[in-house]
Structure formats: structure tokens, C-alpha cells
Amino acid sequence: MNFEFATAQRIIFGPGKLCELPTLAGRMGRRAALVTGSSAERIMPIFQILKKSGVDSAAFSIKGEPTTDRIAALARQAREQECDFVVAFGGGSVIDAGKAIAALLTNTRDLTDYLEVIGKGEPLDEDPAPCIAIPTTAGTGAEVTRNAVLLSPEHQVKVSMRHPKMLPTVALIDPELTVSMSPEVTASTGLDAFTQLLEAFVSIKANPLTDGICREGLRRVSRSLYRAYIHGDDMHARTDMAFGSLCSGLALANAGLGAVHGFAGPIGGMFNAPHGMVCAALLPAVVQTNLEAMKQRDPENPAMDRYGEAARIMLQDDAATIDNAIERLIGLCTQMFVPGLGDLGVRETDIPAIVEKAKNASSMKGNPIVLTDQELADILEESLTPPVDGNSTLYL
Numbered sequence: 001m002n003f004e005f006a007t008a009q010r011i012i013f014g015p016g017k018l019c020e021l022p023t024l025a026g027r028m029g030r031r032a033a034l035v036t037g038s039s040a041e042r043i044m045p046i047f048q049i050l051k052k053s054g055v056d057s058a059a060f061s062i063k064g065e066p067t068t069d070r071i072a073a074l075a076r077q078a079r080e081q082e083c084d085f086v087v088a089f090g091g092g093s094v095i096d097a098g099k100a101i102a103a104l105l106t107n108t109r110d111l112t113d114y115l116e117v118i119g120k121g122e123p124l125d126e127d128p129a130p131c132i133a134i135p136t137t138a139g140t141g142a143e144v145t146r147n148a149v150l151l152s153p154e155h156q157v158k159v160s161m162r163h164p165k166m167l168p169t170v171a172l173i174d175p176e177l178t179v180s181m182s183p184e185v186t187a188s189t190g191l192d193a194f195t196q197l198l199e200a201f202v203s204i205k206a207n208p209l210t211d212g213i214c215r216e217g218l219r220r221v222s223r224s225l226y227r228a229y230i231h232g233d234d235m236h237a238r239t240d241m242a243f244g245s246l247c248s249g250l251a252l253a254n255a256g257l258g259a260v261h262g263f264a265g266p267i268g269g270m271f272n273a274p275h276g277m278v279c280a281a282l283l284p285a286v287v288q289t290n291l292e293a294m295k296q297r298d299p300e301n302p303a304m305d306r307y308g309e310a311a312r313i314m315l316q317d318d319a320a321t322i323d324n325a326i327e328r329l330i331g332l333c334t335q336m337f338v339p340g341l342g343d344l345g346v347r348e349t350d351i352p353a354i355v356e357k358a359k360n361a362s363s364m365k366g367n368p369i370v371l372t373d374q375e376l377a378d379i380l381e382e383s384l385t386p387p388v389d390g391n392s393t394l395y396l
Contacts, residue, residue, distance in 0.1 A: 003207035005254050006164055007144045008133070008171040013246065015235060017174045018134070021046075021087075022053035024170055028130045029084035031056045033105070035074075035098040037090040038063045042136070046089050058083055062090070065151040065158070065268070066097040072111045075104035085130040088168075091189070092140025092149075092275075095133045099166050100148035102131040117159045117360060118152055124163045133168035136177045138228075138241035139189025139276055141196060141249015143171035149265075157269035157357055167253075175235065175242040183229050187336040188276030190225040190241055193248040195279040197221065199258035200251035201310055202290075202303040203366035210255040215313055217247025222314040229336060256366030259286045259358075259379070266357035273344035280338045284326050285382040291322065293369050303368035330387045342384040351380045 012020060025032060032050055034057045036043050043059060050057050058081045060074045078086075078101055086105070088098025104111065106126040112119035133143035142149075147162035181189070200206060201214040224240035231237065260282045267278050287307065294301045311325035312318055346354070355376045358364060371379075 026053035192276035196248035262364030
């Protein structure tokens with residue numbers, strides 16, 4: 001019962017809540033660094049909303065993954081343009097970029113001083129500038145996490161800039177903003193949220209508060225992911241997914257993750273692959289390997305029961321087992337065209353390098369059991385091709 005819990009200073013959730021942005025922004029400062037994706041069509045309404053609040057804006061676009069060099073350059077530009085707060089409007093990559101820029105507006109040392117794994121991992125010297133995080137996807141939960149995931153092309157790895165005060169000042173979650181997501185993006189981001197919830201639930205750092213959040217998130221994502229995938233305009237499903245994504249961010253920020261995300265960082269740095277699809281491709285093999293390793297080396301591990309409880313929540317069946325859940329998960333992945341790692345560019349010859357990098361990933365530290373190098377390699381080998389469920393039974 002010894003734990004701590006931290007999140008954004010304020011969470012605002014609900015369809016239509018974007019209308020609160022003018023009031024929120026008007027209290028933050030006089031000039032916003034508006035961090036967005038590459039769609040000019042989506043940027044203009046936000047410009048107009050901010051203008052209504054009397055706030056000037058300078059736009060900073062993130063195309064694809066935010067790289068370390070790009071973030072350092074944008075932070076310099078934002079300081080030069082005298083931005084005093086950040087509005088991050090977009091998917092997880094955009095929100096991570098916004099959090100990093102907010103931190104670098106007030107912390108002006110070299111970015112590598114603050115980066116984990118490839119840098120010094122030092123704490124921030126000053127509080128970050130205020131940041132409003134507005135997700136337009138339902139998957140990463142980045143609006144309530146205390147880190148920014150950045151790609152280092154030089155090192156071919158994704159690493160975090162992390163500090164407790166990097167939590168956004170306001171997380172503004174409006175499910176209506178996710179309706180325009182394509183089925184492919186809905187699948188990728190939704191499977192990321194699902195993986196984050198499951199990994200946080202069985203993490204060695206789980207606590208009673210994150211447990212309750214994971215249970216609610218798993219229930220909502222399990223009933224609505226496939227519905228949102230095939231009926232993108234279903235607001236009930238979109239609201240469930242936005243809330244499930246929020247739950248996944250709250251949980252991972254306070255309980256950590258596991259081997260799936262331990263692998264996903266290096267794979268994301270080495271290959272241009274959608275993060276959620278990487279997670280989905282790895283998840284069945286990771287769960288099965290964790291279970292087998294615990295049976296052999298730690299049969300009293302509480303994660304054994306956690307996996308069973310998660311299965312019952314996912315399938316809404318008191319008799320369900322984790323094997324049932326894995327089988328149905330594979331069926332869902334088949335229906336949503338989740339590729340194997342091989343289809344995402346990973347080759348058998350890449351496995352040793354991925355294993356070596358994954359062992360140093362911060363997410364790996366939350367896995368319910370320490371896996372051997374051979375077990376890690378076997379997971380990657382098994383995940384090269386997508387598992388196929390002959391029945392393809394849908395449950396989400």
C-alpha cells in the first residue's frame with residue numbers, strides 16, 4: 001500500500017469540451033506555441049479559438065515522430081518568438097512534442113542533458129511552461145503522462161524526456177475530435193491503449209488506485225474498440241475509447257508498463273512502424289511468455305491472477321481464462337489486419353540488436369518477471385508473423 005499518484009493539474013473530459021479552450025488559454029499567457037500535426041485544415045479552427053481568447057499563436061508542426069533534433073530546434077524558435085505557454089493539439093506524437101517544448105521553454109540546457117538512455121537523464125532546472133494537451137486520437141494517453149517520447153535517429157531508438165512536472169497543466173479530452181480518425185488509426189491507437197492498460201495492470205509497480213483505473217479502462221476498450229473501428233461515427237464507442245485511452249495514460253504514468261513497450265521503443269527507433277501495431281503484434285507472445293516464465297520460476301507471482309482477472313473483464317465472462325482472452329485477441333487482430341513484425345520491416349537478423357536495446361528500456365522494468373535473453377528473442381521470433389485465429393471470433 002505504499003505508492004504515489006500524479007496526473008495533470010486538471011482533466012476536462014466530454015463531447016464538445018473543446019469549447020472551453022478560449023477560457024483556459026486566456027489564463028495561461030499571452031502567446032501560445034501551438035504544436036500540431038501537418039493538417040492545415042485542422043489547425044485553422046484552433047487559431048481562431050485562441051484568437052477569441054486574446055491569445056496570439058505561433059504554429060509548430062510535427063510530421064511523424066518527434067525527433068530530438070526537431071524538438072530542440074522548435075524549442076529555440078518558440079523561445080525566440082517569446083511564447084510563454086503551449087497548446088498541443090493532435091495525436092500522441094504531437095502531445096509528446098508539446099510537453100517537451102513546454103519543458104525546454106524554461107530549461108535551456110542541451111536536450112541530451114534531460115534524455116534517458118542516450119543522455120544524462122538529469123532533472124529539469126525550472127518548472128516547464130504551462131501546457132494544454134488536447135488529444136485527437138484515442139490511444140496513447142499522453143495527455144496525462146509525465147514524459148515525452150522522442151526519436152533519436154542517430155541512435156535508432158525512442159527515448160524519454162521525463163520529469164514529474166512535465167505533466168500537462170490541463171488535459172482537455174473531447175471525444176468528438178476522434179471521430180475523423182481512419183479505421184487504421186483507430187485500430188493502431190486503440191490497440192496501444194489496450195496494451196497499456198493490460199501491462200499496467202500486471203506491472204510490478206501496480207497499486208490499488210491504478211488497478212481500479214485499469215479495470216474500468218479495460219472494460220470500456222474491450223466493448224468499444226471494434227465498434228469504433230467499423231462505425232467511426234458511433235459517439236458512444238468513441239467516448240469509451242477516449243476514456244479508455246485516458247485511463248491507460250493515468251495507469252502507465254503511475255504503474256509503468258512491461259515487455260511489449262520495452263520492445264516497442266527500440267523497434268520504433270529502428271523501423272518506420274505504427275507504434276500501436278507493433279504493440280499488438282507483440283502482445284500475444286509477451287503474455288504467453290510471461291505466463292510460462294512465471295509458472296516455471298515464480299508460480300506465486302500475483303500477475304498470474306491479474307492476467308486471469310483481466311481476461312474476465314475483457315470477455316465479461318466469470319469463467320474466462322487468459323488463454324481464452326489471447327485467442328479472442330488474436331481473432332480481433334486478424335479482423336483489424338494487424339501485421340506481424342516481419343511485415344513492419346523486422347528481420348530475424350535484427351533480433352539480437354533489438355533484445356540488447358530492449359533490456360535497457362525503462363518500460364521493461366515494470367514487466368511482472370525478468371525475462372531471459374532467450375525468452376526475449378523467442379518473443380520476437382514468434383511475433384515476426386501474425387498469429388492467425390481460424391475462428392476469428394470478435395469480442396471487442
